[in-house]
Amino acid sequence: MRFSSFAVESGGLGPEVRVWGESDALVVSAPLPGVLRVRLFPEARANSLGFPRLGVKRSFALRPDLPAGLDLTVTEEGADLRVQGDGVTLRLDRVTGAWEVLGAAGEVLERALAWSGEAPTQRPALDAERFNLRRTRLNLDAPDGALYLGFGERVGPLDKRGMHLTFWNTDCFPHHTETDPLYVSVPFTTVLRGGRAHGVFVDESWRMEVDVARAHPHELRWASSGPELDVFVLAGPGPADVLRRYADLTGYAPMPPLWALGSAQSRWGYRTADDLRAVIQGYRDRNLPLDSVYVDIDYMDAYKVWTVSGANFPDLRAFVKEAGAQGVKLVPIVDPGVKLEAGYDVYEEATRGDHLVRTARGDVLVGEVWPDPAVFPDFTRPEVVAWWADRHRFFADAGIQGQWNDMNEPACFSLRQPRETEGKTLPYDARHGTRTHLEVHNAYANGMSEASRLGYAKFSPQIRPWVLTRAGYAGIQRHATVWTGDNTATWSHLALSLPMIQGLGLSGIPFAAADVGGFAGDTTGELLARWYQAAVGYAFLRNHAALGTADQEPWRFGEAVTDVIRAALELRYRLLPHLYTLSQGATRTALPVMRPLALHWPADEDAAREDTQYLLGEGLMVAPVLRAGHRRRLVYLPAGDWAPVFNLSPSGPVVAGGQHVVADAPLDTLPLYLRAGTAVPVTEAAPHTTSARWAALSWLVHVGPQGFTGEVFEDDGDGPVGGRLTRLTGERDGTRLTIRQGAPGDAGEAGREVTLHLLGLEGARDAQGAELGRAGSALRLTLPADGQPVTLHLGGAGTTP
Numbered sequence: 001m002r003f004s005s006f007a008v009e010s011g012g013l014g015p016e017v018r019v020w021g022e023s024d025a026l027v028v029s030a031p032l033p034g035v036l037r038v039r040l041f042p043e044a045r046a047n048s049l050g051f052p053r054l055g056v057k058r059s060f061a062l063r064p065d066l067p068a069g070l071d072l073t074v075t076e077e078g079a080d081l082r083v084q085g086d087g088v089t090l091r092l093d094r095v096t097g098a099w100e101v102l103g104a105a106g107e108v109l110e111r112a113l114a115w116s117g118e119a120p121t122q123r124p125a126l127d128a129e130r131f132n133l134r135r136t137r138l139n140l141d142a143p144d145g146a147l148y149l150g151f152g153e154r155v156g157p158l159d160k161r162g163m164h165l166t167f168w169n170t171d172c173f174p175h176h177t178e179t180d181p182l183y184v185s186v187p188f189t190t191v192l193r194g195g196r197a198h199g200v201f202v203d204e205s206w207r208m209e210v211d212v213a214r215a216h217p218h219e220l221r222w223a224s225s226g227p228e229l230d231v232f233v234l235a236g237p238g239p240a241d242v243l244r245r246y247a248d249l250t251g252y253a254p255m256p257p258l259w260a261l262g263s264a265q266s267r268w269g270y271r272t273a274d275d276l277r278a279v280i281q282g283y284r285d286r287n288l289p290l291d292s293v294y295v296d297i298d299y300m301d302a303y304k305v306w307t308v309s310g311a312n313f314p315d316l317r318a319f320v321k322e323a324g325a326q327g328v329k330l331v332p333i334v335d336p337g338v339k340l341e342a343g344y345d346v347y348e349e350a351t352r353g354d355h356l357v358r359t360a361r362g363d364v365l366v367g368e369v370w371p372d373p374a375v376f377p378d379f380t381r382p383e384v385v386a387w388w389a390d391r392h393r394f395f396a397d398a399g400i401q402g403q404w405n406d407m408n409e410p411a412c413f414s415l416r417q418p419r420e421t422e423g424k425t426l427p428y429d430a431r432h433g434t435r436t437h438l439e440v441h442n443a444y445a446n447g448m449s450e451a452s453r454l455g456y457a458k459f460s461p462q463i464r465p466w467v468l469t470r471a472g473y474a475g476i477q478r479h480a481t482v483w484t485g486d487n488t489a490t491w492s493h494l495a496l497s498l499p500m501i502q503g504l505g506l507s508g509i510p511f512a513a514a515d516v517g518g519f520a521g522d523t524t525g526e527l528l529a530r531w532y533q534a535a536v537g538y539a540f541l542r543n544h545a546a547l548g549t550a551d552q553e554p555w556r557f558g559e560a561v562t563d564v565i566r567a568a569l570e571l572r573y574r575l576l577p578h579l580y581t582l583s584q585g586a587t588r589t590a591l592p593v594m595r596p597l598a599l600h601w602p603a604d605e606d607a608a609r610e611d612t613q614y615l616l617g618e619g620l621m622v623a624p625v626l627r628a629g630h631r632r633r634l635v636y637l638p639a640g641d642w643a644p645v646f647n648l649s650p651s652g653p654v655v656a657g658g659q660h661v662v663a664d665a666p667l668d669t670l671p672l673y674l675r676a677g678t679a680v681p682v683t684e685a686a687p688h689t690t691s692a693r694w695a696a697l698s699w700l701v702h703v704g705p706q707g708f709t710g711e712v713f714e715d716d717g718d719g720p721v722g723g724r725l726t727r728l729t730g731e732r733d734g735t736r737l738t739i740r741q742g743a744p745g746d747a748g749e750a751g752r753e754v755t756l757h758l759l760g761l762e763g764a765r766d767a768q769g770a771e772l773g774r775a776g777s778a779l780r781l782t783l784p785a786d787g788q789p790v791t792l793h794l795g796g797a798g799t800t801p
């Protein structure tokens with residue numbers, strides 16, 4: 001018998017069932033309804049102090065305010081031990097150690113075939129086996145037909161089955177369409193099978209690998225270089241339920257300010273305030289919307305973080321004001337590497353406070369990033385996070401509201417105390433307090449980004465901060481939005497951006513985007529134009545390019561291309577009420593802004609595998625052209641009726657879903673389809689955002705057989721979140737369509753006039769005989785102050801069934 005004893009105890013996070021035998025142990029708890037946690041400790045006697053009592057976990061991923069776990073019921077049936085939580089049960093075979101997690105109806109969600117570990121004596125020397133540090137393994141059953149979504153920031157298709165993935169945040173410049181790992185590690189997957197979903201999250205920041213049924217076609221094999229595996233099995237039934245449970249565990253993303261959703265221009269190479277002035281002027285002269293300019297490393301004095309070069313930016317605060325008067329925010333870059341320089345206050349403070357990462361021997365670790373030599377704050381310790389947070393007063397006082405945290409894998413180009421490293425980073429055995437770099441590397445960026453959020457909250461409580469990060473571990477969504485790092489100006493990278501961003505969304509990171517136009521290499525006009533179209537539903541939209549590459553502002557490729565880009569940007573601004581509402585929804589539901597079709601059609605294999613299109617909400621399909629020279633593309637439309645609304649105007653007759661259709665898309669055209677039953681709020685294009693209380697609001701409505709629903713979230717667009725969600729519903733009953741705004745009896749929307757563009761009513765007429773459903777027809781309605789509905793009498797025949 002591998003496990004001879006068990007006990008029910010009260011652990012740090014509520015009730016736990018501790019099971020142990022001669023050498024191994026496991027601890028079961030139920031942190032939330034539908035979630036079971038199984039901490040596996042193979043070789044625990046050799047690895048853990050105080051066996052069978054085991055170490056308290058310090059997780060970077062779990063919400064700090066996670067409530068105490070739920071009660072557990074334990075039953076024994078021969079060798080079987082059953083531990084029941086709320087809607088999930090663990091069945092452990094105490095002879096073999098195999099276990100499975102069952103759902104509420106007794107169905108098997110997940111099955112562990114084997115798990116094992118190594119005692120420390122058998123552990124390879126740290127540098128000896130650079131890429132083979134595994135010591136703790138778990139093999140899960142990977143049944144035929146199961147799709148594996150998520151796993152953080154990855155190349156490849158949405159379904160990662162057949163891939164071998166490494167969790168080790170890496171500054172890979174440039175990355176390719178086959179590169180692994182990238183900058184963000186999230187050891188969480190949603191398993192989709194027969195339309196049902198469940199999740200597996202292994203909360204280990206240690207270097208890990210997962211083999212997704214590649215080496216062993218029916219096994220999902222996890223291997224960690226740490227001593228345990230902290231496994232969460234999350235019940236569905238749908239992928240959206242899995243995401244919600246994951247966010248209940250690891251936290252929801254905070255609401256972005258509206259301006260961050262607007263158009264942004266960036267370039268490594270804008271050196272001075274005058275360079276940025278010229279960029280802003282370039283946008284304004286050509287009537288191109290612009291809300292922010294990102295400021296890359298050249299603003300600093302000798303790459304010293306928390307300094308500004310007086311020569312390049314003589315008066316930062318005045319410049320922030322000047323740009324602000326033109327509706328433009330500045331977003332400066334901040335790198336973690338601190339220049340080692342006597343007398344430089346940041347370095348002096350870090351040394352005095354003992355805030356820096358050390359070598360295995362105990363000296364302060366010295367490396368090279370942009371500053372050379374550089375030292376690294378240890379963001380895995382709360383006191384260092386607090387110190388760094390305080391440093392943000394520097395920008396907060398200058399009126400800065402957004403920050404771009406980069407190089408936080410952390411990237412380190414070389415080391416003064418030479419050690420072998422995996423990628424350009426710190427050595428495995430570098431010291432973070434009592435932990436090694438091998439254990440905390442992946443979570444380094446979480447602390448850095450948390451500090452930014454804390455800093456702005458402290459020094460600018462009146463604004464809603466915007467924090468961007470390149471690296472991260474599970475839980476990073478609580479602190480920052482992710483951009484996908486150093487991509488390339490190629491068509492393959494444009495296409496890659498969609499599964500990458502959607503994969504991040506399926507990893508609990510609802511806000512993510514890629515650099516528009518491509519970072520490395522020279523873009524072309526056609527590629528840039530198509531990229532802007534594809535990015536219409538990125539969580540944020542930033543054109544960014546590397547030093548030395550060809551200029552890629554929207555106007556650099558002639559007027560025809562500028563016109564196409566202007567139209568794409570205007571489309572983005574018209575969609576802002578919808579995008580902002582989706583963003584607010586993401587903060588409550590964890591559903592990403594750019595949604596994979598898999599989220600809403602998990603039982604439809606064509607939909608679940610589709611990674612060249614995406615959804616904005618449940619009903620707006622975006623199908624950009626992703627290939628050079630192509631002027632049409634195949635679009636997959638899942639079940640339902642879809643109205644083509646290319647560039648967001650009615651553009652043809654309704655088509656039935658459940659099939660691929662061909663969309664004509666000359667360079668100026670972005671194929672979009674609105675599903676029957678959906679209403680999408682839109683506004684007018686503007687040079688920049690102002691408030692998210694939309695002065696001009698209209699709805700594009702595809703009336704379905706039952707009617708339609710849509711929603712819009714409105715608030716100031718900045719500052720503390722506290723707005724209002726308004727629902728627009730249309731109930732269809734024969735020839736009557738009853739339209740309501742807000743909740744019944746809700747008098748909050750006094751006399752608001754809204755314009756509805758109704759689609760899907762071909763041939764129908766209202767009571768006055770006016771044609772309702774012709775492509776492009778609009779109905780202007782004033783909804784009464786008392787929340788009473790307006791009823792339309794659809795006189796005509798030929799309406800969609």
Ligand code: GLC
Binds near residue numbers: 485545
């Ligand atoms: C990194 C970033 C990139 C930035 C550059 C210079 O490569 O990923 O976006 O422009 O550093 O700061």
